[in-house]
Amino acid sequence: MPPTTIPDIVIGRLPVYLRALTQFEISGNKVTSSHEMGEHLGISSAQIRKDLLHFGEFGKQGTGYNISYLKEQLEVILRVNQEWDVALVGAGGLGNAIVNYSGFRGRGFRIAVVFDNNPAKIGQKIDDLIVLSADQIKTKISKMRIRIAMVAVPSGQAQSVTNKLVEAGIESILNYAPTSLTVPSKVRIHHIDPVVGLQHMTYYM
Secondary structure (H helix, E strand, O other), X not given: OOHHHOOHHHHHHHHHHHHHHHHHHHOOOOEEOHHHHHXXXXXXXXXXXXXXXXXXXXXXXXXXXXXHHHHHHHHHHOOOOOXXXXXXXXXXXXXXXXXXXXXXXXXXXXXXXXXXXXXXXXXXXXXXXXXXXXXXXXXXXXXXXXXXXXXXXOHHHHHHXXXXXXXXXXXXXXXXXXXXXXXXXXOEEEEOOHHHHHHHHHOOO
């Protein structure tokens, strides 16, 4: 099924299913069911089955899903059966945490280059990466053929940084800056703002 015909909300749940399958596999489980996954994730088993049916038949009624096989198929669907190089802009506290986050390893992503515009940070080392000047964004990203970037800069700098990334050929951006960004329609952007998440929760308190 062409990607454009599948609701984005369905695509957004696939990484959650993949994470659950990985946890089941680490625990030594071989087979699971939509009911077990649903209880683990707080999602209805019917929703899980409906989501997976967008991509084919992965299990059999009465026997459930082979965890290793379904995990492998979701990795192919999400294109994380390969390792993607990611550019990070922002070498502050959040940037340091992102570079040192071990969760990227083995899950399809690698922070390959870090940029900042602070002279005090340029040339410094984070893990095994040397922080480069933001002036090098276009040439470096183009040379490395990177297609994914993370933005972890103050909100006032985020749009200009994003413009540079788009000019460099970036196609997907994960934005940690607490502001909305304008990008061409061909560029996919996802915003992560913890305050928005907290405000969502406090409504129910």
